[in-house]
Amino acid sequence: MTATATPPPDAPAEPLPASVTAVVGLLVLFEVTSGFLQVGLAPLLPDLADHLGMGSAALSWVVSVQLLAAAVCVPLFGRLGDLYGHRRMLRVALALIAAGT
Incomplete structure (x- = not known):
């Protein structure tokens, strides 16, 4: 029989730099905000159509x-x-998302 070599133990991972953590946090914040805006738009569509006097065809363009x-x-x-x-x-x-929001 042949002996199998055991893999070396994993080296401890170094922590991520603060800039990477900040960018990931900002991306998560924008995605959550974007999700709330998209989910919150659907229930508002009938009220938006009434307020602006839009028909259903014009309202479908909002989405x-x-x-x-x-x-x-x-x-x-x-x-x-x-x-x-x-x-x-x-x-x-x-920057465009932040300005648009």
């Missing part, structure tokens, strides 16, 4: 524009990230 913007911006920011750096484009996207 469709949000999805259309995401479908355009995701590949666009991916390509711009390849050209100019993903960190820079992440910062730009976060």
